[in-house]
Amino acid sequence: MIQRGTRVSLARHARLRDDPRSGKPVLLAPERALELNATGARIAVLCGGEPTVGEIVDRLIAETDGNLPAAQIETEVLSFLRALEDRGLLIARGP
Amino acid sequence: MTDEAPRPYTLIAELTYRCPLGCAYCSNPLELSAGADAELATAEWERVFTEAAGLGVLQVNLTGGEPLVRRDLEALVAAARKRELYVNLITSGIPADADRLARLAAAGLDSLQLSVQDVDPSGATWIAGRADDDAKKATAAAVRALGLPLTLNVVLHRGNIGRVPELVDLAEALGANRLELANTQYLGWALANREALLPAAAAIETARAQAAAARERLRGRMEILFVRPDYYTDRPRACMDGWARRYILVTPDGVALPCHQARAITTLTWENVRDRSLAAIWSDGPGFRAFRGEDWMPAPCRTCDERATDFGGCRCQAFALAGDAAATDPACALAPRHDLVRDARAAAETAPAGQAPVRLRRLRQPS
Numbered sequence: 343m344i345q346r347g348t349r350v351s352l353a354r355h356a357r358l359r360d361d362p363r364s365g366k367p368v369l370l371a372p373e374r375a376l377e378l379n380a381t382g383a384r385i386a387v388l389c390g391g392e393p394t395v396g397e398i399v400d401r402l403i404a405e406t407d408g409n410l411p412a413a414q415i416e417t418e419v420l421s422f423l424r425a426l427e428d429r430g431l432l433i434a435r436g437p
Numbered sequence: 438m439t440d441e442a443p444r445p446y447t448l449i450a451e452l453t454y455r456c457p458l459g460c461a462y463c464s465n466p467l468e469l470s471a472g473a474d475a476e477l478a479t480a481e482w483e484r485v486f487t488e489a490a491g492l493g494v495l496q497v498n499l500t501g502g503e504p505l506v507r508r509d510l511e512a513l514v515a516a517a518r519k520r521e522l523y524v525n526l527i528t529s530g531i532p533a534d535a536d537r538l539a540r541l542a543a544a545g546l547d548s549l550q551l552s553v554q555d556v557d558p559s560g561a562t563w564i565a566g567r568a569d570d571d572a573k574k575a576t577a578a579a580v581r582a583l584g585l586p587l588t589l590n591v592v593l594h595r596g597n598i599g600r601v602p603e604l605v606d607l608a609e610a611l612g613a614n615r616l617e618l619a620n621t622q623y624l625g626w627a628l629a630n631r632e633a634l635l636p637a638a639a640a641i642e643t644a645r646a647q648a649a650a651a652r653e654r655l656r657g658r659m660e661i662l663f664v665r666p667d668y669y670t671d672r673p674r675a676c677m678d679g680w681a682r683r684y685i686l687v688t689p690d691g692v693a694l695p696c697h698q699a700r701a702i703t704t705l706t707w708e709n710v711r712d713r714s715l716a717a718i719w720s721d722g723p724g725f726r727a728f729r730g731e732d733w734m735p736a737p738c739r740t741c742d743e744r745a746t747d748f749g750g751c752r753c754q755a756f757a758l759a760g761d762a763a764a765t766d767p768a769c770a771l772a773p774r775h776d777l778v779r780d781a782r783a784a785a786e787t788a789p790a791g792q793a794p795v796r797l798r799r800l801r802q803p804s
Contacts, residue, residue: 355586370523
C-alpha cells in the first residue's frame with residue numbers, strides 16, 4: 343500500500359506528453375491514454391525525481407501557498423498514485 | 438448525419454496478412470486476398486501515420502498477420518515514433534531475433550504484445566498449426582532485457598480455457614507486465630470454427646474466478662485482464678468503444694475500416710488510403726458514417742438505458758448472424774435474434790471433450 347514513506351516513479355513504459363488537440367498532458371501506456379488534470383500532471387512530472395510520497399505532498403503544499411488544506415492535498419496525491427499503480431503505471435518502493 | 442466526426446485515439450495498422458501461424462480464431466478476414474505485392478509501401482504507411490496523428494491519434498498498434506515479416510518494420514516504428522505516437526508491436530514472436538528487437542527498441546518501440554496460443558504444445562499445434570514455445574520464451578526474454586513493457590495476450594477457447602493457472606504461471610515466468618486473457622469473440626475465422634471453440638458456461642466461470650484470484654495475488658506486479666465471450670454476457674460488448682468512434686484500422690492493402698471485421702459487411706462501401714486522405718475517409722466515408730452515433734439504432738437499442746455504454750454492440754456480429762448489420766446485436770438478451778446465440782451456447786454444453794477438427798487460417802495462395 344502506498345503511503346507517505348513510499349518512493350515512487352512512473353513505470354518505464356508510461357510516456358507523458360502534451361496532447362496537441364487539448365493542450366493537456368496525457369499519460370500514454372499500452373492500450374491507454376489517460377488525460378491528466380493540472381495536479382495529476384504536476385505529480386507525474388515530480389515522479390521523475392523518484393521522490394517519496396511525502397516529498398510530493400510537501401512540494402504541492404508549498405506550490406499552492408497554503409491555499410488548500412494539507413490533508414486534502416495528501417488525500418488527492420495518494421488516490422492519484424494508487425490509481426496509477428492499479429493501472430501498472432507506477433513503480434512503488436519501500437514502506 | 439452532419440455531426441462532426443469524433444476524435445480517433447488509436448490506429449490499428451495491419452502491416453501484412455502474411456503469418457507463420459494459422460490460428461483458427463484469427464481476426465483477419467476470411468478472404469485474405471492481399472499478398473505481399475499488394476501491401477502498402479513504407480512511404481504510404483508514413484503518410485498514414487502523419488494523417489492519423491493529424492486527426493488526434495495517440496497510439497498505433499503495428500499488427501498483422503505477423504508484422505515481423507515486414508523488412509521495413511524498423512523504419513515504420515521510427516516513422517510512427519517521430520510523430521510522437523505510442524508504438525505497440527503486436528506479434529507472435531516468430532521468428533525470435535534478439536538483435537532485431539534491439540533495433541526496434543532503438544527505433545522507438547514503446548511496448549510489445551506477444552501472443553501465446555497455449556502452454557500445451559499439442560494444444561498450440563491444434564489451434565495454430567505449430568507450437569513455438571522456445572521462440573516465445575526467447576522473444577519475451579529479449580523484450581525484458583531491453584526494458585520494454587511486455588504484454589502477453591492469450592485468446593481463450595475450449596482448448597485452453599482449462600489452463601488459466603498455467604497461463605498465469607507462464608506470464609509470471611516470462612516477466613510479463615500485463616496478461617490479457619481474452620476469450621474468442623465469434624467473428625470471421627472464429628465463427629467458422631465456433632463449434633470447436635466455444636466453451637461451456639461453467640468453464641468460463643471457473644477461468645474467470647481463477648483470473649480474478651491471480652489478479653489479487655499479483656496486484657502491483659502484473660495487470661491481468663479477463664474478457665468473457667459476448668455470447669455469455671447477455672448484453673453486447675462495447676465493440677471498438679463504438680463504431681468509428683475511437684479506432685481506425687488500415688488493412689495491408691490500404692482499406693480504412695472501423696474494425697477488423699467490417700470489410701465482411703458486404704452491404705457497406707469502403708475506401709482506400711491510396712485514393713483519399715485518412716481524414717476525409719474518417720469524417721465522411723460512407724462505411725464510417727453508417728453506424729456512427731445512435732441514429733441507425735433499431736428498437737430496443739434506441740431507447741435502451743445502456744446504449745451509451747455498449748454503443749449498440751457489434752455490427753459485424755449482427756451482419757454475420759442476423760444477416761443485417763443494422764439489427765440488434767444477437768449477443769444481447771433483448772435482441773429478436775438472441776436465439777442464435779442461445780442455440781450456440783446450448784450446443785457448447787453438450788460438445789464432446791477433446792480437439793475437434795478446426796479450419797486453420799491460411800492466406801489464399803496466388804493462382
